[in-house]
Amino acid sequence: MQQLFGDLGTIETVNGRELAAEQVKDADVLLVRSVTKVNQALLENNDKLKFVGSATIGTDHIDLEYLACRNIPFSNAPGCNATAVGEFAFIAMLELAQRFKSPLKGKVVGIVGAGNTGTAVAKCLKAYGIEVLLCDPVLEKKGDSRSFVSLNTLIDKCDVVSLHVPITKTGEHKTWYLFDEARLNSLRENTWLLNCCRGEVIDNRALLRFKQQRDDVKVVLDVWEGEPNPMPELVPYIEFCTPHIAGYSLEGKARGTFMLYQQLTKVLAIKGDKQMESLLPPLWSEQVSAIEIADERALLQLARFVYDLRDDDELFRNNFLNNHGFDHMRKNHKHRREFSALKVGNIGQTNVNWLSNLGFSGVEL
Numbered sequence: 001m002q003q004l005f006g007d008l009g010t011i012e013t014v015n016g017r018e019l020a021a022e023q024v025k026d027a028d029v030l031l032v033r034s035v036t037k038v039n040q041a042l043l044e045n046n047d048k049l050k051f052v053g054s055a056t057i058g059t060d061h062i063d064l065e066y067l068a069c070r071n072i073p074f075s076n077a078p079g080c081n082a083t084a085v086g087e088f089a090f091i092a093m094l095e096l097a098q099r100f101k102s103p104l105k106g107k108v109v110g111i112v113g114a115g116n117t118g119t120a121v122a123k124c125l126k127a128y129g130i131e132v133l134l135c136d137p138v139l140e141k142k143g144d145s146r147s148f149v150s151l152n153t154l155i156d157k158c159d160v161v162s163l164h165v166p167i168t169k170t171g172e173h174k175t176w177y178l179f180d181e182a183r184l185n186s187l188r189e190n191t192w193l194l195n196c197c198r199g200e201v202i203d204n205r206a207l208l209r210f211k212q213q214r215d216d217v218k219v220v221l222d223v224w225e226g227e228p229n230p231m232p233e234l235v236p237y238i239e240f241c242t243p244h245i246a247g248y249s250l251e252g253k254a255r256g257t258f259m260l261y262q263q264l265t266k267v268l269a270i271k272g273d274k275q276m277e278s279l280l281p282p283l284w285s286e287q288v289s290a291i292e293i294a295d296e297r298a299l300l301q302l303a304r305f306v307y308d309l310r311d312d313d314e315l316f317r318n319n320f321l322n323n324h325g326f327d328h329m330r331k332n333h334k335h336r337r338e339f340s341a342l343k344v345g346n347i348g349q350t351n352v353n354w355l356s357n358l359g360f361s362g363v364e365l
């Protein structure tokens, strides 16, 4: 923050969840994340705001109409954390495969919402040779050239269902409780269900009732209805629990903040001379040879070297009931890198090109 915005003025950092109108009344620029509701109640005492930025993909916490009617420029950071979410979902699938001795290879994966994050999951899966089905009636209608299926077909045909939609409460394609009791009940036997988008896309009470009857279905939740207070009874039924950190890679955070820096300098009509690379530590150059990645277990070991989901799951179970536990885990989330931060040797060989397609960097060993 200081590195990018320090030259532009005085930075005051505040608690995003509890931000009050009084604290922002003199701000020229407001930069937030997904936990801050930006609306009339927050901004009505401020008549000097020149820019609001959210270093997120989702904009459900922002009253865009209100900002537009006040002529306050707004920018979010679409795509900034797509790779992080894509790799998170892929790693979660590899973890499920190991835990239940049921290889990911050979399964069909359905992606609901084929925008930035959904496409990033598909990229990982395709690199590993997994068949992917996409459901996105909005993009389909807009003429996106990929092929799509309906949600019912996707549920019928897929072994894994991964959710990547924005939360919307109205309209033909609303996503609020898209997975309600009826839809959950339509899941095939042994389906894996992952939610890395917004908690309320799944009715969590219905999910609890469902899981009490259907142990065959395995669930991964990064997002929860009623954050920051997930339903405690649900947690033991979930295979991997994390506190809304699927997008928390160092690269994703840097990209998001840098995108806001670029937008702000544009709005203020000043020259932005900073580079995103300066925000990131160097790549890891470990002596890992791609040729050793002979099977799915070895691939999971490599992925765990970059990000071990089991650590976050354990932390979650131990801490989510503590006072401010959910937010505390998010705020203090230990830095995670993306696959590209790891240089893997012999990656250029034809039989291991797929690792480079997965995102790993190559290096001569």
Ligand SMILES: NC(=O)C1=CN([C@@H]2O[C@H](COP(=O)(O)OP(=O)(O)OC[C@H]3O[C@@H](n4cnc5c(N)ncnc54)[C@H](O)[C@@H]3O)[C@@H](O)[C@H]2O)C=CC1
Residues within 6 Å of the ligand: 057, 058, 059, 078, 079, 081, 082, 085, 112, 113, 114, 115, 116, 117, 118, 135, 136, 137, 138, 139, 164, 165, 166, 167, 173, 174, 175, 178, 196, 197, 198, 222, 223, 244, 245, 246, 247, 248
């Ligand atoms: N867990 C985390 O850390 C993160 C969560 N998110 C959440 O994930 C959401 C998706 O992110 P992106 O992929 O970057 O957004 P995006 O806007 O690029 O893609 C979302 C896609 O969902 C599609 N969609 C909308 N309604 C649909 C429906 N009923 N059925 C199927 N598809 C539908 C849209 O057409 C769009 O293509 C964000 O809105 C945000 O809420 C995003 C980043 C990180």
Ligand SMILES: O=C(O)C(=O)[C@H](O)COP(=O)(O)O
Residues within 6 Å of the ligand: 032, 033, 034, 035, 055, 056, 057, 058, 059, 081, 244, 247, 248
């Ligand atoms: O981009 C989004 O949308 C997200 O959900 C963010 O990754 C969530 O992170 P915070 O903005 O709450 O830190």
